[in-house]
Amino acid sequence: MAIISNATTIADAGAFSVSLGSMVLIKTLTASSSGTLSFVHGTDGVVLDSTYPIYKFEFINIHPSADDNKLLFNMSTDSGSNYNVTKTSTSFRARHTEDDSDTLLEYRTGDDLAQSTAFQRLSGGIGSDNDQSLSGSLTIYNPSSTVFVKHFMSNCNEYASSDYSIQYLHAGYLNTTSACDAMQFKMASGNIDAGKIKLYGIADS
Numbered sequence: 001m002a003i004i005s006n007a008t009t010i011a012d013a014g015a016f017s018v019s020l021g022s023m024v025l026i027k028t029l030t031a032s033s034s035g036t037l038s039f040v041h042g043t044d045g046v047v048l049d050s051t052y053p054i055y056k057f058e059f060i061n062i063h064p065s066a067d068d069n070k071l072l073f074n075m076s077t078d079s080g081s082n083y084n085v086t087k088t089s090t091s092f093r094a095r096h097t098e099d100d101s102d103t104l105l106e107y108r109t110g111d112d113l114a115q116s117t118a119f120q121r122l123s124g125g126i127g128s129d130n131d132q133s134l135s136g137s138l139t140i141y142n143p144s145s146t147v148f149v150k151h152f153m154s155n156c157n158e159y160a161s162s163d164y165s166i167q168y169l170h171a172g173y174l175n176t177t178s179a180c181d182a183m184q185f186k187m188a189s190g191n192i193d194a195g196k197i198k199l200y201g202i203a204d205s
Contacts, residue, residue, distance in 0.1 A: 023056065023200040031192035033065065039199050040080040041181040048181055050144040052201030057140075057183070059122075059156065059197055061133040066190030068125035068161040071134055074118075075143070075150070075174055076182035083184045084117040089152075089172025093124065098163045111168075115175065119186070122154050123168050127161035133195060134158040136168075143180040150174040 027046050029037045039057075041048035048055060062071055074083035091111035095104045111121045126134045136156025143150050153171045160166050174180060185197060 023202050024052070026199045026201055028196055028198045031062070031195045031197075034192045036184050036186045037192060037197055038080055038182060038184040039197075040076075042079070046199065047201060048143060048183065048199075049179070053142050053204060054202040055140045055143060056200045056202060057138045057185075057197055058200065059134060059136050059138075060195060061135055062126070062195035062197075063133045063193045064126050064128050064187050064190060065193040066187065067128040069128065069190060070121050070125065070188040071123045071156070071185065071192075072119035072121055072188055073138065073183060073185050074120065075140075075180040076184070077176060077178040077180055080182040080184070083119070083182070085180060086115055086117050086175045087113045087120055087172055088115055088175060089113045089120055089170055091121070091168065091170045093166055093168045095160070095164045095166040098165075102164075108168075111170070113172065120170065120172070121168075121188075122170060123156050123158050124166050125161045126158045127163075128193070129161075132159040132161070140180075140183070143174075146177055146179055149176065150180055 027039060031037060039046045039048060075085045076083045077085060089112045091108040093106060093108055113120060123134050134156055138154040141151045151173045155169050157167045
């Protein structure tokens, strides 16, 4: 007996076909007072090439060593020798205090970039108290393309140093037609004291 969905056989006589479009875990990096966390294609099992059209980084309880700190990222076109790809981006945030005294929704001109090689912010001021951290994700589309620029989108929530819940959303493109083959994350100052970053590849659907 076969199982058919939308005219496609997905199981027949005990065989099962896993659908494309699933996330495949490639690499997990765990911070321990780390100055940087870098994913370099071809190093320590990292895949960051044309194997997948979409790559997604998941941030799990990123905890800074210094208070009121920002998580940043940049990419490389030379296997991590330089993290300085030109970027144009946009940013906005929503926030809410624990005591319900303040809410906000705003476009963040200070967090966007205009044809800059600087590291892109992914957050505001993450707190360094024991229970404070950031979690979220960053998606990069077709980083190995030698035809198109590389689009990215991030969605992160942090427990801010001033006891806010703040959601930051960033989007933009890396303005290069060179293949990007390495990604680096760091704090604006100090270290990534603790937390995990997971890299997934997403297959064609």
